[in-house]
Amino acid sequence: MDLLFKSVTIIDPNSVYHKQVTDVLVEDGKIVRIAADIQADAETIAAKGCYLSPGFFDLNCNFGDLGLETKEDMQSGTRAASAGGFTGVALMPNMQPPVHSKSEVQYLLNQSRGNLVSVYPLGAISYKTQGKDLAELYDMHTSGALAFTDGNLPVQDAGLMERALLYAQNFEGLVFSYPEDLSIAGKAKVHEGMVSTLLGMKGIPALAEELMISRDLYLAEYTNSRLHFTTVSTAQAVEQIRKAKAKGLKVTCDVAVHHLVLTDDALMGFDSLYKVKPPLRTQEDVNALLQGLRDGTIDAIVSQHTPHEVEFKEVEFEVAEFGMIGLQTAFSLAVKAGLSLELIVEKMAVNPRKIIGIKEASIAEGEMANLVLLNPNTNWNYSRQNNLSKSYNSPFIGQEMTGKVLLTINNNQIYKSDIHD
Amino acid sequence: MADQQKLSSRHLLGIKDLNRNDIELIFETAANFKAVLNRPIKKVPSLRDVTIANIFFENSTRTRLSFELAQKRLSADTINFAAASSSVSKGETLIDTVNNILAMKVDMVVMRHPYAGAGIFLSRHIKAQIVNAGDGAHEHPTQALLDAFSIREKYGEVIGKKVVIVGDILHSRVALSNILCLKQLGAEVMVCGPTTLIPKFISSLGVKVEHNLIKALNWCDVANMLRIQLERQDIKYFPSLREYTMLYGLNKQILDSLDKEITVMHPGPINRGVEITSDVADSKQSIILDQVENGVAVRMAVLYLLAGQI
Numbered sequence: 035m036d037l038l039f040k041s042v043t044i045i046d047p048n049s050v051y052h053k054q055v056t057d058v059l060v061e062d063g064k065i066v067r068i069a070a071d072i073q074a075d076a077e078t079i080a081a082k083g084c085y086l087s088p089g090f091f092d093l094n095c096n097f098g099d100l101g102l103e104t105k106e107d108m109q110s111g112t113r114a115a116s117a118g119g120f121t122g123v124a125l126m127p128n129m130q131p132p133v134h135s136k137s138e139v140q141y142l143l144n145q146s147r148g149n150l151v152s153v154y155p156l157g158a159i160s161y162k163t164q165g166k167d168l169a170e171l172y173d174m175h176t177s178g179a180l181a182f183t184d185g186n187l188p189v190q191d192a193g194l195m196e197r198a199l200l201y202a203q204n205f206e207g208l209v210f211s212y213p214e215d216l217s218i219a220g221k222a223k224v225h226e227g228m229v230s231t232l233l234g235m236k237g238i239p240a241l242a243e244e245l246m247i248s249r250d251l252y253l254a255e256y257t258n259s260r261l262h263f264t265t266v267s268t269a270q271a272v273e274q275i276r277k278a279k280a281k282g283l284k285v286t287c288d289v290a291v292h293h294l295v296l297t298d299d300a301l302m303g304f305d306s307l308y309k310v311k312p313p314l315r316t317q318e319d320v321n322a323l324l325q326g327l328r329d330g331t332i333d334a335i336v337s338q339h340t341p342h343e344v345e346f347k348e349v350e351f352e353v354a355e356f357g358m359i360g361l362q363t364a365f366s367l368a369v370k371a372g373l374s375l376e377l378i379v380e381k382m383a384v385n386p387r388k389i390i391g392i393k394e395a396s397i398a399e400g401e402m403a404n405l406v407l408l409n410p411n412t413n414w415n416y417s418r419q420n421n422l423s424k425s426y427n428s429p430f431i432g433q434e435m436t437g438k439v440l441l442t443i444n445n446n447q448i449y450k451s452d453i454h455d
Numbered sequence: 456m457a458d459q460q461k462l463s464s465r466h467l468l469g470i471k472d473l474n475r476n477d478i479e480l481i482f483e484t485a486a487n488f489k490a491v492l493n494r495p496i497k498k499v500p501s502l503r504d505v506t507i508a509n510i511f512f513e514n515s516t517r518t519r520l521s522f523e524l525a526q527k528r529l530s531a532d533t534i535n536f537a538a539a540s541s542s543v544s545k546g547e548t549l550i551d552t553v554n555n556i557l558a559m560k561v562d563m564v565v566m567r568h569p570y571a572g573a574g575i576f577l578s579r580h581i582k583a584q585i586v587n588a589g590d591g592a593h594e595h596p597t598q599a600l601l602d603a604f605s606i607r608e609k610y611g612e613v614i615g616k617k618v619v620i621v622g623d624i625l626h627s628r629v630a631l632s633n634i635l636c637l638k639q640l641g642a643e644v645m646v647c648g649p650t651t652l653i654p655k656f657i658s659s660l661g662v663k664v665e666h667n668l669i670k671a672l673n674w675c676d677v678a679n680m681l682r683i684q685l686e687r688q689d690i691k692y693f694p695s696l697r698e699y700t701m702l703y704g705l706n707k708q709i710l711d712s713l714d715k716e717i718t719v720m721h722p723g724p725i726n727r728g729v730e731i732t733s734d735v736a737d738s739k740q741s742i743i744l745d746q747v748e749n750g751v752a753v754r755m756a757v758l759y760l761l762a763g764q765i
Contacts, residue, residue, distance in 0.1 A: 221689060228659040234571045234593030234631045304572025350549060352570035
């Protein structure tokens, strides 16, 4: 597979070609030359006005390939990822069985071998994600789990979280916190505010997230650990992490991309496609999240891709599952949120790899081609036909999106968007 | 009832769907039906050949009876379906259940459901018109309409009246629909109850919040005393019914101590001795039984006006 990008603008803060317009020649999955006016016997891509970035990396993604394959299997999930410009995804452990020992980690790595998208299983913190005793973190780590989280089951026991943070230090494992205090959140399904009041539904107070963030910041400080918060969603949460960073704590965080473009106003019609966790918050929170991304408090943007069969979503709001798919729309939503392309690349390609501790993809001669070709100005229609996930629980299906992933390359494989449109 | 005007909505899913003209139209129509109900022949042929399914996924006696009676007075054909609960885990989905009933050529659905928004959800998936007879703690529009109608009947108008809703606001669909309806009609609304049972953001709906019952009663013209619904409380929001009654129960002694003669309402069924004592419920200040009578007339009006759009 040889490809020649003509007059492409490189966006990669780690590259000496950052922001330069140039030609890029890829041969056998490797970047062999970066220069002006390259002539080569290769498929030529007229890329004027398009941008070449290191492939995106998703720190929070759910597939079902372990027991929940009707939601998403490895093939459908990675195809959706590549269509969204992702060349790496970290998979949440909430499968059946949960990814809580070496065998599940190895299964996922085997299952994804040779794929365009590199898959990084996240291991559970607790045995069977029950939130009681530590899982075999070290064994999972040596098998390939780079970080640990109970996924969408927030660790309620402070002692367990403390032990996880301490224990992971033995092998430089990273612990993710999904911050939610369930005793405050209760059985509520939506953000507590004017909208929940009008809907006659109990609300999940912002407090449920913020209390847990304070707890985990205390624990991180006490244990002198690295800690990563995933899907922070409230204004106060951003402020707490901003202060912790200023204080010198080794803390990072990410935000789900749909939290940058949606508020709880979307819930007025009880449409369960908008039922996500953390819940959609208010415009004030959205503004704070965007500010947090710009000032560096929030390090990364994640898709929080959460596929569910129609039977679990096209039901009464109260009983519908939480979550929406998001791999294919993540870039477009980041564009919609008004973020610059440079910032998007930093938050979706560069920082996620830094956080989880893998080699950063970089655009330089001699490097493996781990790339995504983007045009932030191209419009496209997201539809059931070009949706590559097995599930279609996205409120954006049927909508025109701006910002398109044109081509994704990794592991000497290529995904081209025009094939599917 | 010549020159029938139309409601602005095809369904009655909540007071949210209604504008002030809609509410006035329902009241006008209900007043006419109330006159009919007091004649020797109480039945009118308005809904002949209209088939209505009363689908109740939650227990109800009085609302179902009131709807059924309203339908019979209008000469509609009715069927009743009651199921304990609907959820994915228990088998048939809500859409399937209702479509099965509609396949038998039903024109209109009156539905009560334990989950907020169930009627709104259903309206996106079925063709028949839907009347919401209560969805979770969201709305109970016909109750709010009959409550406002009863206030209007008592005072001549609703505008400017001060109404306090007392009790478990958090779990109450009656409270939310009442707030929305009374505000539409220009009443001043206050909610009163224990802090744990008042939604934190309730004042964003433009209502006053008071935690002291005596102060609330001294402020109001009308007190709507809600039923404590222990069945909807998944955890304990107050220590005991006894303590609730000590703080928020309305008894004759309190009623007599007020500066003015207020009107007492209750959506029923009453827990006598909990939210109000028997002597209050049976006092001349209570319009609880008028509410029940008006319920049939208001539901007739709603069904009649919606049927005009079939």
